[in-house]
Amino acid sequence: MNTLAIGLDRTAVELRMYSREKEAVFFSFLFPVLLLSLFSVIFSGQFADGDGTMTAGRYFLPGMIAAGVLLTSFQTMALSVATERDDGTLKRLRATPMPATSYFLGKVGLVAVSAILQLALLLVLAWALYDVPMPTEGRRWLLLAAVFGLGLVGGTVLGIAYSSLSTARSIGAVVIGPMLVLQFISGVYIGWDSVPGWLQQVAALFPLKWIAQGMRAVFYPDDMAALEMAGVWESDRVLLVLAAWAVGGLVLCVTTFRWYKRGTV
Amino acid sequence: MTTAIRIRGLTKTYGTHRAVDDLDLDVHEGEVFAFLGPNGAGKTTVVEILEGFRTRDAGEVSVLGTDPHRAPRAWRDRIGIVLQSTGGLDLLTPREILRSTSRAYSTPRDVEEVIVATGLTEKADARISGLSGGQRRRLDVALGIVGRPELLFLDEPTTGFDPQARRDFWDLIRGLAGGGTTILLTTHYLDEAEHLADRVGVIAAGRLLALDTPAALGGRQSQEATVSWEEGGVRHTVRTAEPTAEVARLAARFPGEVPELTVTRPSLEDTYLGLIAPHVSDATEEVLA
Incomplete structure (x- = not known):
């Protein structure tokens, strides 16, 4: 073969x-879907007095998609590879x-x-239940595909590299803690324009902010770009930064990957 | 006879501790060879060097004609490995992981046959997390043999087995050996080495202390035998270099069966304990450290 x-x-394996691990399915797969539903309901009142172009669902959808990208790639990889390294699964595979x-x-x-399943679920939910308008222009769908794809590649290789930092016992805390902070400061749970400027600068050092920004460019009306740090969507820069993360992550992943638990060879 | 494993001057040091100390050994093709030794003797270190998992500090190693440290993927196609540690795979079933694993090999065994041979039929579609220790170990062996290896490594395969499970396991290994598979196993169970191995190497503190067939190990054959019987309610015991002659004399003296007659030689255990005695305290300290 x-x-x-x-x-x-x-x-397939x-x-x-993955599908048999209920915690993984909930915290990486369904979590953004659940939160989008919650936020759309809880914050619907705050968007009631506008002209109707911006709803809670539309406001939070880009952030939830961005969080989903990193949860299904970075978080899933870091947790599963660290566990497989420590329980000997990797060594067993290496023996074949x-x-x-x-x-x-x-x-x-x-x-x-x-x-992809998660993205489809989020889009269908946003469109069917929360009346979020789907992009009509091809270039927006193209941008969605590019940001989504680059974000996933970067998240996957960075997650595999990150798994080497810790052991199976503590990897959960080492991954989920920073991920949570990153989601708060990158415009996932709190609107990006509500994050203080200096925290926006910190968030800009990590990929999540850029994925969320790219997704806002896809789903927000164009006049909302005024709320960005640069006042425009910066789609080119978003793709460039995400590509750099993907390449850097790949190098890190290849140079640091270990098949065996520390101290066993 | 062709050599499956050739080791010359193998040395491995961890810090100041010499885990393997200038080891020489040949394992022949088709042979079942057992490394016997206490915990911390260096068995697993040697085996993992042979499997290509650990590096060595000095010496030459050839496994199926290849240096395991530089072995290509094609070499892994010819060997099977049952690691000492067992774990992971909890979310899969034996049939799923066996199918998937078999696909990595060029001439795999039939998965269903392997399931039957390892006695996993009833548990083939159950989650691996729910398997008992013995069933789990049999799955490890199933994964080790599904690629139809020429050479199979078994690192302490029956630790934690109940007696019946161990007997079944031995039958399985003997079956594989009968089919021509070369087997290198490590164990600290003497009866296991005695039942399975063509030759036994006793290893302690990283050195090979004795190397022979289980029957001849440590000069067991040439040592005096003990002939024992009951006469008038009293147990009589004679130590002799000629037990056959002693039994013949007894047979002539008693009209029928000699009551409670036994002829024993020093057990493998006696021989083994004698061999490793000078090293055991060392090994224990190393394990604790």
Whole structure:
């Protein structure tokens, strides 16, 4: 069997494991969906007196999509790879003739399938229940695909690299804590324009802010760009920053990856 | 006879501790070889160097004609590994992981056959997290043999088994050996080495202390045997270098069966304990440290 065929088989195995892990399904897959529903209901009053172009659902959708991208890629990878390293799954795989590439293809497949399903769920929910208008121009859908794709690639490789920082026992806290802070300061749970300027600067050092900004450019009316740091959407810069994160993450991932638990070789 | 594993001058040091100390060994093709030794003796270190998981400090190692440290993927296609530690895979079933694993090999065994051979039929579709220790270990073995390896490594395969599970396991290993698979196993169970191995290497403090067939290990064959029987309600015992002659004399003296007759040689356990005695305190300290 070749690398790609084994990679596809690994994807099937990964999806099976993921779907059987209830905590993972809830906290990375359903969480953004649940929060979008909650926020759309809770904050609907605050958007009632506008002209109707901006609703709570439309306001929070880009942030939730962005958070979902990092939850399904970065968080899922960091947690699963750290666990697999410590419980010997990686060593076991290393003992077989399975190509290393196939293992990573399986991970990429898992992230791609779960993230696309999550995005579809978020869009259908926003459109059907919360009347969020879907983009009508092709360029907006293209931007969505580019930001989503680059965000996923970066999140996946960074998550795999990040898994080496900790052990299975503490990886949960090491991942979920910083992720939560990042979501608060990157315009996911709190509107980006409500985040203080200096915190926006901090958030700009990490990819989540850029994914959220790209998603706002997709779903917000164009006059909302005035609320951005630069006063415009900066779509090119968003893609450039995300591409840089993806490349840097890949280098980090390849140079730091370990198949064995620390102190066992 | 072709050599499956060739080790010359193998040395591995952790800090100041010599885990493997100038080890030489040949394991022949088709042989079942057992490393016997106390905890901390260096068994797992040697085996993991042979498996390509650990680096060595000095010496030459050849496994199926290849240096495991530089082995290509094609080499892994020919070996099977049952690691000492067992874990992970909780969310899958034995059939799922066996199917997936078999796909990485060029000439895998039939998954259903492997499930039957390892006695996992009833649990084939149950979550692995729910398997008992013995079932879990049999799954490890199933994963080790599903690729139809020429050489199988078994690192303490039956630790924690109940006696019946151990007997079943031995049958399985003997079946594989009968099919021509070369097997290198480590164990600290003497009866396991005695039942399974063609040759036994006793290892302690990283050195090979004795190397022979289980029957001949440490000069067991040449040592005096003990002939024992009951006569008039009293147990009689004679230590002799000629037990056959002693039994013949007894047979002539008693009209029928000699009551409670036994002929024993020093057990493998006696021989083994004698061999490792000088090293055992060292090994224990290392484990504690």
